[in-house]
Amino acid sequence: MSPVKILVVEDSPINMELVTDLLEANGYEVLQATAAREGIVLAGQAQPHLILMDIQLPGMDGLTAIRLLKEDPRTSRIPVIALSAHAMVGDQDKAEQAGCDGYITKPIDTRTFPKLVDSFVKTKQPA
Secondary structure, eight states: OOOOEEEEEOSOHHHHHHHHHHHHHTTOEEEEESSHHHHHHHHHHHOOSEEEEESSOSSSOHHHHHHHHHHSTTTTTSOEEEEESOOOTTHHHHHHHHTOSEEEESSOOTTTHHHHHHHHHHHHSOO
């Protein structure tokens, strides 16, 4: 059985390194994109099992990217978790309206993040 592929779309090198290290330490194959458009193209090509999408991205923001992913038949079934430093009232609602399947606030809690991703991957995979 091949490893679960997770696409991380994150423009901060520090956050990208942290998320990648945590995921790889838990046996996931990590694909990386530093911009929304790059992430959309990579999602269509690689068909990851899960996408972790930063909301604050240069150029196209993450919510717009999520909407485009959910409108595309090739990527519409891939679960997307929003990663956001914005933990204000209503931000999670905006992410859900854009099509997010989950929401994680930054800074990421390194103790709970892998368990959160594990549980999400297990519950969202097709039978």
